[in-house]
Amino acid sequence: xxxxxxxxxxxxxxxxxxxxxxxxxxxxxxxxxxxxxxxxxxxxxxxxxxxxxxxxxxxxxxxxxxxxxxxxxxxxxxxxxxxxxxxxxxxxxxxxxxxxxxxxxxxxxxxxxxxxxxxxxxxxxxxxxxxxxxxxxxxxxxxxxxxxxxxxxxxxxxxxxxxxxxxxxxxxxxxxxxxxxxxxxxxxxxxxxxxxxxxxxxxxxxxxxxxxxxxxxxxxxxxxxxxxxxxxxxxxxxxxxxxxxxxxxxxxxxxxxxxxxxxxxxxxxxxxxxxxxxxxxxxxxxxxxxxxxxxxxxxxxxxxxxxxxxxxxxxxxxxxxxxxxxxxxxxxxxxxxxxxxxxxxxx
DNA sequence: CTTATTTGACCCTA
DNA sequence: TAGGGTCAAATAAG
Numbered sequence: 001x002x003x004x005x006x007x008x009x010x011x012x013x014x015x016x017x018x019x020x021x022x023x024x025x026x027x028x029x030x031x032x033x034x035x036x037x038x039x040x041x042x043x044x045x046x047x048x049x050x051x052x053x054x055x056x057x058x059x060x061x062x063x064x065x066x067x068x069x070x071x072x073x074x075x076x077x078x079x080x081x082x083x084x085x086x087x088x089x090x091x092x093x094x095x096x097x098x099x100x101x102x103x104x105x106x107x108x109x110x111x112x113x114x115x116x117x118x119x120x121x122x123x124x125x126x127x128x129x130x131x132x133x134x135x136x137x138x139x140x141x142x143x144x145x146x147x148x149x150x151x152x153x154x155x156x157x158x159x160x161x162x163x164x165x166x167x168x169x170x171x172x173x174x175x176x177x178x179x180x181x182x183x184x185x186x187x188x189x190x191x192x193x194x195x196x197x198x199x200x201x202x203x204x205x206x207x208x209x210x211x212x213x214x215x216x217x218x219x220x221x222x223x224x225x226x227x228x229x230x231x232x233x234x235x236x237x238x239x240x241x242x243x244x245x246x247x248x249x250x251x252x253x254x255x256x257x258x259x260x261x262x263x264x265x266x267x268x269x270x271x272x273x274x275x276x277x278x279x280x281x282x283x284x285x286x287x288x289x290x291x292x293x294x295x296x297x298x299x300x301x302x303x304x305x306x307x308x309x310x311x312x313x314x315x316x317x318x319x320x321x322x323x324x325x326x327x328x329x330x331x332x333x334x335x336x337x338x339x340x341x342x343x344x345x346x347x
Numbered sequence: 348c349t350t351a352t353t354t355g356a357c358c359c360t361a
Numbered sequence: 362t363a364g365g366g367t368c369a370a371a372t373a374a375g
Contacts, residue, residue: 142352144367157366161351173366 120186121177138192140172152178160194168194 139161145154153176160168173187 141350143369145353146365146367149364155365159367 116191117187117189120188122184122186123180124182124184136186138170148175151175153181160192162194166194168192170194 140158141161141163142156142158144157146157147154155173155175158172158174160166160170162168163170170188170190170192172189175185177183177185
């Protein structure tokens, strides 16, 4: 029998690489749409070439089918409809784990590490009697709760409701902060790839799912965001970080207004980056730090050491208990290596 | 009856 | 080995 370990590592990696490449391609295309024609071809760089370069590994990935197990999902990004009745990550029986299951678990943990990660801090108005974190528009299923050392409140673990059916591996951790019980620190892993993600548009998402939204202003929360995305251990990467001017929001409860942040990838538009005047009000009003990743173009990574912690807002650092460092140890070789020096590129 | 949550046990990583 | 993350049976809710 063929070695299942290598097989599973292979398709898991394919899924993740496909996910990352697809996202990168989409963002580069968005970038292209918003850039002036003169900026698109600047010196050695051509965005069109980047998109084309991304197409190659994507095509290669999509051509490769998982070997050995025909029931395994092939794509994670909706390129291929997926129906699955049983989670591939573990069978019903708990013990003893087969080698296959152990491999799955090992790869599952590794895969989680390379998922993009960002953190939000959300203040909830106590007047609403809101016990949990605000609805962000997606369907989450709580799968665990854990008391964390040196914290007063347990940490709750959520995953996408459609994980098994649609292979949507988005997850989030919710923890109430010790310093301010009305403040929740929410850490997201992975982008939603389920149907709901594509159907929900910014501004609609929490309206659709949050019944409290129908109560008009009853659900009032102030929303301060500190977003932090990580996609570690890409063979190549660039992290053009930017910060938006922080405006003084009233401390009183405000309706959650940065729905655009529900999908961090789609929310980061070139407009946000290059033209402050084009910023949508929600983004302007929120204090946002978006370290972001894209395939890189050129020779070497300009910022030798991405100390991503620096990119988290001081506020978030102040209130959020430290989460486990999820740096990946999976080397991903995409077969091409590009880097563009962001500041120079956008000159 | 179906779906979601709770919670103790198991497993992995540092 | 401790702490954190996940599973899945039991339970609750709709």
